[in-house]
Amino acid sequence: MTRLGFLLDSDSCIGCHACTVACKSEHDVPLGVNRTWVKYIETGTFPNVARKFNVMRCNQCDDAPCMKICPTSALFRADNGVVDFQDDDCIGCKSCMNACPYDALYINPETNTAHKCNMCNHRIEMNLLPSCQIVCPTEAIKIGDLDDPNSEISRIVARDDVAVRAPEQNTKPKVYYRGADQASLDPTRTAIAPDGMIWADTTPQHPTVRTAPHGSSNGSNVDIGVVARTAYTTAHQMTWKEKVSGYLVTKAIAAGVMLVAALMVLMGNGDSQAAVGVIPPMVAGAFLAITGVLLVADLKQPGRFYYLITKGNWESWLVKGAYILMAFAVVCGLWWIGGLTENGGLLQWLVVPAVLTAAATAGYTAYLFAQCEGRDLWQTPLLLPILLAQAVTAGGAAYAVLDVFIDLPSSDAVRWVLLGGVAATAGLIATELSSHGSRHVELAVASMTRGQYATQFWWGGIVVGLVIPAALVLLALFVVSGGTAVALAAVAGVAALVGMFAYEDAFVRAGQSVPLS
Numbered sequence: 001m002t003r004l005g006f007l008l009d010s011d012s013c014i015g016c017h018a019c020t021v022a023c024k025s026e027h028d029v030p031l032g033v034n035r036t037w038v039k040y041i042e043t044g045t046f047p048n049v050a051r052k053f054n055v056m057r058c059n060q061c062d063d064a065p066c067m068k069i070c071p072t073s074a075l076f077r078a079d080n081g082v083v084d085f086q087d088d089d090c091i092g093c094k095s096c097m098n099a100c101p102y103d104a105l106y107i108n109p110e111t112n113t114a115h116k117c118n119m120c121n122h123r124i125e126m127n128l129l130p131s132c133q134i135v136c137p138t139e140a141i142k143i144g145d146l147d148d149p150n151s152e153i154s155r156i157v158a159r160d161d162v163a164v165r166a167p168e169q170n171t172k173p174k175v176y177y178r179g180a181d182q183a184s185l186d187p188t189r190t191a192i193a194p195d196g197m198i199w200a201d202t203t204p205q206h207p208t209v210r211t212a213p214h215g216s217s218n219g220s221n222v223d224i225g226v227v228a229r230t231a232y233t234t235a236h237q238m239t240w241k242e243k244v245s246g247y248l249v250t251k252a253i254a255a256g257v258m259l260v261a262a263l264m265v266l267m268g269n270g271d272s273q274a275a276v277g278v279i280p281p282m283v284a285g286a287f288l289a290i291t292g293v294l295l296v297a298d299l300k301q302p303g304r305f306y307y308l309i310t311k312g313n314w315e316s317w318l319v320k321g322a323y324i325l326m327a328f329a330v331v332c333g334l335w336w337i338g339g340l341t342e343n344g345g346l347l348q349w350l351v352v353p354a355v356l357t358a359a360a361t362a363g364y365t366a367y368l369f370a371q372c373e374g375r376d377l378w379q380t381p382l383l384l385p386i387l388l389a390q391a392v393t394a395g396g397a398a399y400a401v402l403d404v405f406i407d408l409p410s411s412d413a414v415r416w417v418l419l420g421g422v423a424a425t426a427g428l429i430a431t432e433l434s435s436h437g438s439r440h441v442e443l444a445v446a447s448m449t450r451g452q453y454a455t456q457f458w459w460g461g462i463v464v465g466l467v468i469p470a471a472l473v474l475l476a477l478f479v480v481s482g483g484t485a486v487a488l489a490a491v492a493g494v495a496a497l498v499g500m501f502a503y504e505d506a507f508v509r510a511g512q513s514v515p516l517s
Contacts, residue, residue, distance in 0.1 A: 011179030092300025256395025277339020393421030465499015
């Protein structure tokens with residue numbers, strides 16, 4: 001078995017884009033997306049300036065995060081070490097795009113499946129060179145077997161000073177750069193200037209770091225160490241948006257309702273048929289259904305959603321999550337049967353399975369996001385406890401709203417659950433914001449708290465989602481009573497859920513706001 005890799009000689013590259021054009025021609029790549037492209041940066045201060053070029057593409061990682069997260073193994077490793085893809089198996093979930101630290105994948109607008117550079121593997125298998133290597137006028141692109149010590153690429157890698165992109169991600173990339181400026185390999189060290197790029201108007205699909213000076217409050221970031229200007233690069237669409245944010249909230253509601261129902265049983269209220277036995281699993285089932293609709297609707301190939309089961313890759317938390325949701329749905333169904341038949345013994349037996357599957361439903365996304373190696377903000381170890389705290393909040397919120405329509409056996413317990421969930425979430429978020437992570441994390445946090453998502457985060461996520469619910473619940477517990485307390489708690493519940501979506505949406509989008517290429 002061979003280990004094919006690329007050597008990209010930046011010292012020889014003249015920025016002619018022949019490789020990009022050849023790639024588009026070879027693979028019929030549509031307009032607006034690229035398998036390979038040339039990035040220009042400009043360094044220095046006039047008159048001592050320089051323009052430098054680097055070819056960007058899939059890094060053919062030995063430890064490829066895109067393969068791990070792909071739920072259907074549509075991304076696979078060929079016998080020659082190339083990470084290739086199979087169109088017919090792709091469901092268009094876009095998870096590979098967030099898993100890749102190199103912005104190498106895109107959704108083909110004509111096939112609605114994920115594509116990337118595959119080294120022209122169809123040519124390599126016929127003992128032909130990749131199209132980009134053939135057309136390069138300066139021979140700046142070389143391909144070879146990294147396990148063969150006599151290959152040209154192996155000799156260069158062993159002898160010369162070479163670099164790889166994002167080595168801190170530990171993906172073991174097999175694309176090496178000779179003579180590259182480090183600023184061109186780290187997109188957080190370059191920025192698109194306010195007057196744009198040399199050949200293109202910038203758009204929101206051109207993510208870049210802000211260049212506000214140290215201590216400035218006019219943008220989003222403090223001194224971010226930009227040392228060069230991005231003169232040309234390609235646009236990359238944000239992949240996960242409001243559907244993913246909404247799914248985080250809907251499954252939190254489903255899980256939280258059953259967690260509170262289980263608490264009610266443990267408190268001796270299992271004989272309350274409507275409030276404990278029947279309505280909670282119905283609410284959970286409804287929000288599980290909404291969760292499924294959001295997940296399927298976010299796919300670029302929604303008709304293939306069942307591939308998660310029929311072609312599931314068990315390394316992917318998308319697949320594990322699908323089975324967790326199904327297991328939780330089964331437990332909810334059994335709980336509903338127990339409540340409908342007034343079988344208190346069955347509910348007692350189901351408490352532990354309900355708590356476990358509800359917690360798994362709320363929390364598995366932490367492991368899914370952890371597989372998104374390209375998004376450092378999502379790698380936080382606090383994400384799991386935050387999701388669990390949000391489930392508790394959502395459960396208390398849902399029950400507080402139900403209290404308007406049905407008699408609860410313990411309204412105060414529900415309010416304490418809501419208050420506890422809000423307090424725990426606030427504490428965890430405060431801890432997260434006060435901690436320090438990678439450069440990528442710092443830029444993402446700045447985008448969320450001081451940049452384009454700051455209003456949504458502070459007014460929506462914090463004020464509406466945490467401060468107002470806490471204040472209203474405290475009033476319902478200690479100041480007012482009767483119908484007024486019920487109404488205040490219900491308003492607190494609605495505010496908590498609205499604010500939860502605002503926070504999650506800011507978190508999801510800010511995580512994708514930092515440029516990767």
